[in-house]
Amino acid sequence: MPSQGTLGVAVVGTGKMGADHARRLQRVISGARVTAVVDIDEERAGALADSMDGCRAYTEPVAAMAAQDVDAVLIASPGPAHEAALLEALDRDLPVLCEKPLTPDAASALRVLEAERRLGHRRIQVGFMRRYDAEYMKLERLLHSGRLGRALMLHHRHRNPSMPPWFTNEMLINDSVVHEMDVTRWLLDQEITAVTVLKPAPSSYAPEGMDDPQFVLFETESGALVDVEIFGHCGYGYQVHAEAVCERGTVRIGDESGPRLSADGRWGGAITPDYLERFADAYDRQVQAWVDATRRGEVTGPSVWDGYAAAAVCEAGVAAQREGRRVEVELIERPAFYA
Amino acid sequence: MPSQGTLGVAVVGTGKMGADHARRLQRVISGARVTAVVDIDEERAGALADSMDGCRAYTEPVAAMAAQDVDAVLIASPGPAHEAALLEALDRDLPVLCEKPLTPDAASALRVLEAERRLGHRRIQVGFMRRYDAEYMKLERLLHSGRLGRALMLHHRHRNPSMPPWFTNEMLINDSVVHEMDVTRWLLDQEITAVTVLKPAPSSYAPEGMDDPQFVLFETESGALVDVEIFGHCGYGYQVHAEAVCERGTVRIGDESGPRLSADGRWGGAITPDYLERFADAYDRQVQAWVDATRRGEVTGPSVWDGYAAAAVCEAGVAAQREGRRVEVELIERPAFYA
Amino acid sequence: MPSQGTLGVAVVGTGKMGADHARRLQRVISGARVTAVVDIDEERAGALADSMDGCRAYTEPVAAMAAQDVDAVLIASPGPAHEAALLEALDRDLPVLCEKPLTPDAASALRVLEAERRLGHRRIQVGFMRRYDAEYMKLERLLHSGRLGRALMLHHRHRNPSMPPWFTNEMLINDSVVHEMDVTRWLLDQEITAVTVLKPAPSSYAPEGMDDPQFVLFETESGALVDVEIFGHCGYGYQVHAEAVCERGTVRIGDESGPRLSADGRWGGAITPDYLERFADAYDRQVQAWVDATRRGEVTGPSVWDGYAAAAVCEAGVAAQREGRRVEVELIERPAFYA
Amino acid sequence: MPSQGTLGVAVVGTGKMGADHARRLQRVISGARVTAVVDIDEERAGALADSMDGCRAYTEPVAAMAAQDVDAVLIASPGPAHEAALLEALDRDLPVLCEKPLTPDAASALRVLEAERRLGHRRIQVGFMRRYDAEYMKLERLLHSGRLGRALMLHHRHRNPSMPPWFTNEMLINDSVVHEMDVTRWLLDQEITAVTVLKPAPSSYAPEGMDDPQFVLFETESGALVDVEIFGHCGYGYQVHAEAVCERGTVRIGDESGPRLSADGRWGGAITPDYLERFADAYDRQVQAWVDATRRGEVTGPSVWDGYAAAAVCEAGVAAQREGRRVEVELIERPAFYA
Incomplete structure (x- = not known):
């Protein structure tokens, strides 16, 4: 991997997210270029490759990873395809930025975790991009500064104007609330221990069979209480707010500003x-940070442990959602490797 | 009762709240003056009476209510003294503004309710002053306009810089959260059907034995979900926020503004x-509205039913708080009299 | 004048402003009632008097002031009628709240000033109600606290959605900018020494012949520079902003808030x-403060000197507006009586 | 110049601004790298070059521009050195991003303008980075959309916590207010025709001999009026606000937000x-836009005409500041080449 040269990246998956990352790597990010794109849809991969100088299309991740000009891998394929691609990359000791989820469930996440441990050094960063949002970053610094004392509660709001028709109750947890799971763990620097999901009478704009909005409660190791309003069809825009209630002050982020x-x-x-x-800025900053760290030979950002913990909390969340009760989160003991 | 003349008011209770109401009636409110003050502490009552022209001090509410120049009663004595004073006022058919709580429990509130029904017309307004706050009023109008569709959730924040040392867990419900109970019922125009109380690990600034903050959940008849953060020792100021999540929009009130x-x-x-x-403005507006309505021979504002319902929800809330479980609210069927 | 009894007020002028003040005195203000209304339009005065118990209609201020039940006078007639009514009230030593302008020009204001000086004590308060607006009051306290050092500049914005068709360029100065003149003098505690009026190319929504918006510059005794944007037809609402630029900080008031x-x-x-x-609150607070002070036998608030100074600055402003040049303000030396 | 390859940039001037641009090109910007740095301070240039792989140090711009691996030039040397470097770059037909000012006066700017015209195509972009600030960009789009009608006035605030001791009155115009000159021309899409500078009594924190703050007025071709508060020693932070007053609405940018x-x-x-x-984001976006356009073989952004016009307005501004009077701006007729 070149310490000063340009990083050659294989982008695995050329859907909405993968194409956006390819554009980002090519047009926005310093120090990297896309040398390979991978998709089972050969035509789509080919079209994307053609738009970028010096980029080849592949239909198999393994072929791309074997290419001479591929120094690192960005995985943006559907979740079920992640495990195989991640294991292949670890096999080749290639640095990876993997879009969330790491894998679709805790068991498969654990297999990736074990593989990385066996490798003996971290290679994988998980794409929890909110950790790179300017306001979340300021909030995290403020909480960790200790200036406001201990955080007692977090209130999250997560609203979408609408969701695709194929979106399910489970996806509200696995694809939307998973972001609040990760930032909660990161902001509070501790694990989530239990999940409860409450369902108010749904909006008449929610699709048949979807409970929307929902109200999710997390408990954490230190006894902090966290609530998440997840609303898929608020109708008016995309809105993400967070408020931290600490012993000596409260902080709120996400209020709209601008002209x-x-x-x-x-x-x-x-x-x-x-x-x-x-x-947009968080995505840019995340990928730039990954490229910069990779070129320095380092791995920073959310780890496989973070991806595994999120998967475990999601499993508890979906169970809580289905069964209408509080469900405890089961986690293996945190390996020293991820301390 | 004079339709155009000045309303003579007896203020029962001359503690912090009663003295503030006396000042308000004398200095701020149009069309009323304090003709009597009542307190078992004879000296305190006398001193307050002396500061106002044409005002006499009494030690018994009954004596004050019998006075010629008393047209109406403002009750600001401790809660346990309310029932007797209210029944006495109903007996004399005198208009009353009664500081919350109406009475300390649902059973006694029910006795007052029965007495007013027997009288055959409303005479009592309960002092839930938030209904007279300019922002809450705008929020109520917006919700009732139907423009945003149905309200699905309410998020309340209620923070005090600190609380007196004698404040208990029960008082957090009965004296603080009771305000959110009332505005919830008023904003949503329906009853609260169940209460759950969650307790995060307390702030290290909370007194020994107090769980502070707490997080209270209400369910309502239509299935709306309401959460209340009650924080007694936030350390930095007094803060009351509310956010309504509706089918077609959200509204937040309580953000600080000013220079x-x-x-x-x-x-x-x-x-x-x-x-x-x-x-301050809500208190002024509440008392002016009561004086104005009384001089017109009308009764407006929160009713005895509202006082009773709040007492019933408080009882459920305290049980939920003690027992760590969801508790359903038990209410009698709403009499047509209070429809 | 009664120290504790209800103040009987004669309202002179029953147009929009006078009728609003009559309503305010009758319905909002504590300790006063309207005992007389005066208008050359006999029918209008009669109709207003009939709506208030114990109130008589007059066509001449002098007759109303002579009535037994008139303790004080609120003047809300057109500006040219003020001088005669003010001199009559001073003659009878009656307390007056006089809507701005005190009088239409500096010469007549000076005559009122001389009459009050001859009387030997202050009786007249001028209706510059912005001094009673909650945010302006906080700004004034902050500036006078010295915490931010000396005020170097003030930026004022004064926007109306539209203006009546008979509104003239001169009235933009005399009726609108006069408020900024007064708050400038009050906030900075010094006189305005020169005025310049700049005219950008007018809005196409401005009526034929009106220069709208205009940009007015004041210089003050200490060398502070003050600018005022006056915009009569902004189209979207009524907006008043002020920003003070001090040596150690800036403060802005007037930003909209609410839900x-x-x-x-x-x-x-x-x-x-x-x-x-x-x-609305500023008007209420102003009249309550006047009633309270009057009942205590005191005169507070903007004085005849303030009314005279405003008239003198307006004269300079209109000259500057007409002649397109900087015009110095001419003031008599401030009498010790108004120190 | 490579259409897809990495752009090799020579950075001329390695002071605060030049070093920051070198870091930006190397670490933030996609598609460019620093292949040369130039400074008369050989040691400083050498140290900077050593920190970047494949970068050489030069003491003369001409030598750097002659290098094989230099495709474009970023000029960040002191203003008086710009003309020679710009003419040299035009001679070699090299694309240039030139930090403002283009040159220190209108006459020298005119010589550069003539040289570019002779070359027959644009090569130079001037570094007015506010045009790349997210809020300014939204403001510009809103104004040009026509939705609010014509812009009648602009109010600018430009505050610095403090300024270096060698900063002069002239520099307040030439180095600070020059930004408001440019955004005014850009937002209103017209030239500034006259400048007036007003001086309130200075802050006691202003250095001896500096008039701080100052209040600058621009008039424009269409008769719009623009005011700029420039304050060099406000003491509390860096603040840039702008408010556009249009026929059908007003827009304000620059209010602080965040947590x-x-x-x-x-x-x-x-x-x-x-x-x-x-x-920070505006600087990044500016340089990325310049690199992107250059790689496409295009020139976008502020032109030499913009640099010349700013220089001419600055000359008028400094004269107005010195002489205490309104000074008209003298511009040559705009060449069709810069239409």
Whole structure:
């Protein structure tokens, strides 16, 4: 891996997220370029490769990873395909940025974790990009500074204007609330120990069979209480708020700002329509940080342990959601390797 | 009762709240004056009476209510003394503004309710002053306009800088959260059906034996879910926020505003230190509305039913708090009289 | 004048402002009632008097002031009628709250000033109600606290959704900017020494012949520089902002707040439509303060000197507006009587 | 110049700004790397070159521009050195990003303008980075959308916590207000025709001999009026606000946002300490846009005409500041080449 040269990246998966990452690596990020794209859809991979100088298309991750000009791998394929690609990359000792989820369940996450441990050094960063959002970063620094005492509660709001028709109750946990699981663990620097899911009477705009919104409660090791409003069809925009209640102060992030327009009897401004726009800077910063660290020969950011813990909390969350009761989270003891 | 003349009011109880109401009636409110003050502490009552022209001191509510120049009664004595004073006022058909709680428990509230029904017309308004706060009023109008669809959730924050040493866990429910109970019922126009109380690990600034903060959950008739953060020792000021999550929009009230100072590397402003300052306008507006309605021969504002329902929810809340489980609220069927 | 009894007030002028003040005295203010209303329009005065118990209608201020039950006078007639009514009230030693302007020009204001000096004690308060607005009051206290050092500049914004068709360029100065003149003098505690009026190319929504918006510059005794944007047809609401630039900090007031609605892709809230709604509390507070002081036998608030100074600055402002040049303000030396 | 390859950039000037741009090109920007650094201070240039792989140090711009691996030039040397470097780059037909000012005066700017015209195509972009700030960009789009009608006035605030001891009155215009000159021209899409500079009594924190703050007025071709508060020693942080007053609405940008902390009796947040932090994203976006355009063989962004116009307005501004009068701006007719 070149310490000063340009990092050659294979992007695995060329759907919405993969294509966006390829564009980011090619146009935004310093020190990297896309040398390979991989998709079982050969045509789609080919079209993307053609748009970038010096990039080849593959249909198999293993073939791309074997290429001379591939120094690192960004995995943005569907979740069920992650495990095989991750194990292959570990086999080749290649640095990886893996879009969340690490894998679809705790058992498979554990297999990846074991493989990385056997390898003996970290190679995988999980794509929990909120840790790279400017406001979350300031919140994390403030909480860890100790200035406000211990955090007692976190209140999260996570609202989408609408969701695709194939979105399920389980995906509300696994694909949406999983972000709050990760930032909770990161902000509080401790594990989530139990999950409860409450369901108010659903919005009449929620699809048949979906309970929307839902209200999720986490308990943590130190006894902090965390609530998450997850709302898939709020109708008006994409909104992510968080408020930390500490012993000596409270902090809120996510309030919209930007130009303040006074017109037509109202003051205010625009709300971002989706997560790609809301977290555009976070995505950029995440990938740049990964490229920078990789070129220095380091691995930073959310680890396989973080991916495994999120998968375990998701499993508890889905059970709590289905069974209408508080469910405890089961985690293996944290290996010293991930201390 | 004079339709145009000045309303003579007896203020029962001359502690912090009663004295503040006497000052308000005398100095702020149009169309009323204090003609009697009542307190078992004869000296305190006398001193307050002496400060107001044409005002007499009494040690018994019954004596004050019998006076010629007393047209109406404002009750601000301790809760356990309310029932007797309310029944006496109903007996004399006198209009009453009764500070919350109506009475300390649901059973006694029910006795007052029965007495008012027997009288055949409403005479009592309960002092839930948040219904007179400018922002809550706008929120209520917006929710009832139907513009945002149905309300699905309410998030309440209720923070005090600190609490007196004699404050108990039960009082957190009965004296603090009772406000969120009332505004929830009023904003959603329905009853609360169940209460759950969650206790995060307490702040190290909470007194020995107090669980502070707490997180209270209400369920309502239509299935709306309501959460209340109650924090007695947040350390930095008095803060009351509410956020309504509706099918087509969300609304938040309670954000501090006022002069925006930029100095010493920071932007922002001051937080009110206590509820009397935070809700000063609401207290004024409440009492003026009561005086105005009374002079017109009407009774408006929160009713005995509202006082009874709050007492019943408080009982469920305290049980939920003690027993660590969800407790259903038991209410009699709402009499047509209070429809 | 009764020290504890109810103050009987004659309201002179029953147009929009006078009728609003009559309602305020009758319905909002503690310790006063309207015992007389005066208007050359006999029918209008009669109708207003009939709506209030114990109130008589007059067509001449002098007749109302002579009535037994008139203890004080609130003047809300057109500016040209003020001088005669003020001199009559001084003659009878009656306390007066006089809507701005004190009188239409500096010469007539000076005559009132001389009459009050001859009387030997202050009787007249001028209705510059912004001094009673909660945010302006906080700003004034902050500036006078010395915490931010000396004030170097003030930036004022004064916007109306639209103006009546008979509104003239001169009235922009005399009726609108006069408020900024007064708060400038009050906030900085010094006189305005020169005025310049700049005219950008007018809005296409401005009526033929009106220069709208305009940009007015004040210089003060200590060398502070003050700018005022006056905009009569901004189209969207009534907006008054002020920003003080001091040696060690800046403060801004007037930003809209209230419920923050997220809906339809936007966050924000409502803007007040007019000055009566924007400054409702200030009007109430002003009149209550006048009634309270009057009942104590005192005179507080803006004085005849303030009314005279405003008239003198307005004269300079209109000259500057007409002639397109900087015009110095001419003031007599401030009498010790108004020190 | 390579259409897909990495752009080799020579950075001329290795002071604070040049070193920051070198870091940016090397670490942040996609598609470029620093292949040469130039400084008359040989040691400083050498140290910087040594920190970047494949970068050589030069003491003369001409030598760097002659190098094989230099495809483009970023000029960040002191203003008086710009003309020679720009003419040299034009001679070699090299793309240039030139930190403002283009040159120190209008006459020298005109010589550069003539040289570029003779070359026959644009090669030079001037570093007015505010055009790349997210809020300014939204403001510009809103103004140009026509939704709010014509812009009638702009109010600018430009505050620094303090300035270096060698900063002069002239530099307040040439180095600070020059930014407001450029954004005014860009936002309103027209030239500034006259400048007036007003001087309030200075802050006691201003250095001996500096008039701080100052208040600068621009008039524009269409008759818009623009005011700029420039304050060099506000003491508390770096603050840049702008407010556009249009026929149908107003827009304000620059209000601080970010985490909202409630603690110690106050709500609010932090103010950025300096322009590098406040405009960090704008600097990044500017250089990325320049690299992207250059690699496509295009020239976008502020042109030599913009640099010349700014220089001419600065000359008028300094004259207005010295002579205490309104000074008209003299511009040559805009060449079709820069239409």
